[in-house]
Amino acid sequence: MRFTYLKIFFIIITMMISLSSCDVKTVEIQNEKKGQFNATMKIEEISSKKIMLDSNTAPKPQYIQMYTDSTGIRNITFLNTYTNSIYFYNYDTLEFIKDIKYDKQGPDGIGLPYGYHIKNMDSIYVYNYMHLELILTNSKSRILSKIPLTGGEDFRKSPNVLLYYPQFLPETSTPFLETPNGLLLTAQYIRAIPDSLISKIKFLERFNYKTNEVNFSKTYPISLYGNNYNWDDEMFTKVFPELHPDGDKIIFSFPISHDIYVTDIQSNNVKYIKKYAGSNYAGTIKSINKEKKKTTREKLINHIVKQDLYATLKYDKYRKVYYRFIRKAISNATIHTQIKEKPLSVIIMDENFNYLGETDIGTSEDCYWQNSFVTKEGLNIEYLDHDDLDEVGLNLKIFLPKKI
Numbered sequence: 468m469r470f471t472y473l474k475i476f477f478i479i480i481t482m483m484i485s486l487s488s489c490d491v492k493t494v495e496i497q498n499e500k501k502g503q504f505n506a507t508m509k510i511e512e513i514s515s516k517k518i519m520l521d522s523n524t525a526p527k528p529q530y531i532q533m534y535t536d537s538t539g540i541r542n543i544t545f546l547n548t549y550t551n552s553i554y555f556y557n558y559d560t561l562e563f564i565k566d567i568k569y570d571k572q573g574p575d576g577i578g579l580p581y582g583y584h585i586k587n588m589d590s591i592y593v594y595n596y597m598h599l600e601l602i603l604t605n606s607k608s609r610i611l612s613k614i615p616l617t618g619g620e621d622f623r624k625s626p627n628v629l630l631y632y633p634q635f636l637p638e639t640s641t642p643f644l645e646t647p648n649g650l651l652l653t654a655q656y657i658r659a660i661p662d663s664l665i666s667k668i669k670f671l672e673r674f675n676y677k678t679n680e681v682n683f684s685k686t687y688p689i690s691l692y693g694n695n696y697n698w699d700d701e702m703f704t705k706v707f708p709e710l711h712p713d714g715d716k717i718i719f720s721f722p723i724s725h726d727i728y729v730t731d732i733q734s735n736n737v738k739y740i741k742k743y744a745g746s747n748y749a750g751t752i753k754s755i756n757k758e759k760k761k762t763t764r765e766k767l768i769n770h771i772v773k774q775d776l777y778a779t780l781k782y783d784k785y786r787k788v789y790y791r792f793i794r795k796a797i798s799n800a801t802i803h804t805q806i807k808e809k810p811l812s813v814i815i816m817d818e819n820f821n822y823l824g825e826t827d828i829g830t831s832e833d834c835y836w837q838n839s840f841v842t843k844e845g846l847n848i849e850y851l852d853h854d855d856l857d858e859v860g861l862n863l864k865i866f867l868p869k870k871i
Contacts, residue, residue, distance in 0.1 A: 491697045496752040498775075499727045503746045506824030507849060508815050510790070510866040518543070518861040520563050523550050525860050526851060527835050530582045531639040533558065533842060537587075537692070538566075541842075544585060551580055553591070567606055569593070569711075575610045577602055582637030584650055592650065594637055601652075601674060601681075614679050616652070616672060633657075633670045639838045640779035640792075644710050644717070646732065649675040651717065653708040659693050659699040670706055670719070673732070684735045697755040698723065699762065702771055702806075708779045709789075713816065720744070720780040720791060723752050727780060727791070727820065742820040746793050746812065749775035765780060765802050769786055772800040776837070783841045786824065788868055789816040790846055792836050807831040813846070815868050824871065 520526070528545035533540050534555075541558040551571055555564040570576040578597035585591050588606040594616075595602050611760040616635060634656035637643060644651040652672040658667065671685035685702075687693075698704055707720040711729060719728045725745030730738060752774050755762055761771070778792035795810040810832055815823040827833055828848065838849035846865040852862050 477633060481655070485750070486812065491756070491758045493696070493756045494693045494754045496691070496725065498745050498749045498751065499741055500725075500745060500747075501749065502747060504822045506747070506871060508820075508823040508865075508868050509826045510813055510815060510828075510846060511686075511869045512828075512864050513867045514865045515850075516558075516561060516847075516863040516865070518556050518595065518863075520561075520859055520861055521564075521718075523547065524554065525549075527838065527849065528861070530640070530642075531838050531840060532583065532585060533586045533840060544654065546580060546583060551577060551584075553583060567604075568593070568609050569604070574605075575608060577604075577610075582635075584645065587646070589646060590676075592643070592674075593728055594635060594652075596636075597625055601633075604767060612679065614674065616681060620675075628717055629781035635672065635862075636792055639840055640836070641705065641707055644708060646710070646714070648677075649673065651708065651710075651732065653706050653719075655701065655703065655705050656687070657701050659697050660687060660704065662693060662695050665689055665693045671708075681843075682735075684737075685730065686712045686737050688721070688724075688728065688739060691721060697757065697762075698772060699755055702776060705778075707779045709782050712782060712784065712787075720777055722776040722778065723754075723774075724777065725749060725752075744780075744789070744791055744814070744816060744820050745777075746775065746814055746825055747822065748795070748812075748825075749793060750796060752776070768801050768806060769800060769804070770801055771806055772797050772804050778836065779839060781839060781846065782843050785841070785843050785870060787818045789820065790814070790839075790841075791816065792839070793825075811836055813866070823868070826866075828866075 477499055478777040524547050526631055529548050530546040530587055532544050534544050542555045543558040544553055545554050546553055552566045552568040554566045571578055577593055577595050580593050581596035582594045591604045593602045593604055600614050603611040619685045633656045635652050635654040641653055654670045656668055669683035669686055703834040709718045711718055715732055716729055717732050725740040728739040763840050773796050775796045781790045793812050808830055809831055812825045812827050812866045814825040835849040840847050845865045847863045850862050850864050
């Protein structure tokens with residue numbers, strides 16, 4: 468888990484408001500279709516890629532984007548937060564192409580880049596976590612405009628702003644999503660959501676290319692996160708988005724739900740259509756049965772380890788299937804068991820979310836599932852080479868669905 472001063476500041480404010488919460492209630496989210504499916508497909512590793520990194524770059528980059536340039540070359544790009552740079556490599560040949568480095572201070576400074584979206588070389592949108600703003604830049608590292616993501620309010624002068632505006636913490640698994648009109652940014656509330664805010668916190672930010680306006684919509688489902696349920700960790704509240712292939716809908720994968728939630732992008736009304744998209748083996752997911760802020764960190768981690776928790780959802784337009792990741796429970800976990808020991812699986816579904824199968828792919832010790840994306844070759848997932856002590860390579864394994 469990556470923390471910054473902003474996240475710590477946000478947690479302190481959340482703790483203050485949580486102290487006034489009512490007595491905690493618990494919820495058990497059952498997997499009503501557990502054990503009812505027969506698998507017909509699995510994913511199978513068919514190839515791999517290794518990108519050689521320079522001495523200033525390490526595996527597990529904060530953010531990866533595939534970008535096809537004006538000459539048709541497919542670029543795999545990734546963010547180096549150490550050098551404030553975006554690196555470009557040829558995805559097919561694995562050769563280094565270039566990097567775009569941003570100043571940290573000054574008129575073209577970006578204090579803490581935490582994600583980006585390349586529309587073209589004249590329009591590169593970089594998220595500056597230090598000031599909670601979206602910055603339009605170009606390939607010459609020049610800042611063209613700045614767009615605040617807190618409704619125009621300065622969180623440094625009015626810290627209560629952070630109570631109502633979830634934080635955008637982009638990863639490859641929670642990416643910028645591009646639509647014809649602009650970008651979609653899916654944020655999250657870091658800790659347990661107070662009931663007093665459950666209908667006020669809007670986590671989807673819609674950015675318009677032409678007007679530079681940011682609109683906020685979509686709230687957490689009350690049935691999952693309301694009723695004073697205690698989901699007191701960002702692993703429970705992270706929102707994993709994916710565009711629906713019809714173009715006007717967005718799909719959300721919440722970690723604690725066996726269902727996925729589909730809604731219209733442009734609608735400000737929170738009307739979700741639920742579709743079952745669960746694992747054939749996942750069990751009941753339980754909220755914390757202690758009052759908010761009354762659980763030690765050790766017991767919280769133990770609770771997380773013992774839960775099945777869903778993660779990123781990816782649509783494969785080349786094969787018309789969905790992949791949904793799940794971090795599986797370790798039922799016999801002790802207080803010493805670490806989150807990275809949780810087994811990982813990928814569920815395969817057809818375009819109507821009908822279950823096709825699921826495959827174990829390792830644990831978070833070996834598989835950095837946060838960096839997963841789809842190309843015409845298949846599902847790309849970053850894997851960690853523990854023998855690579857100098858961290859000179861970014862390793863990708865590529866999977867394809869296969870009939871059993």
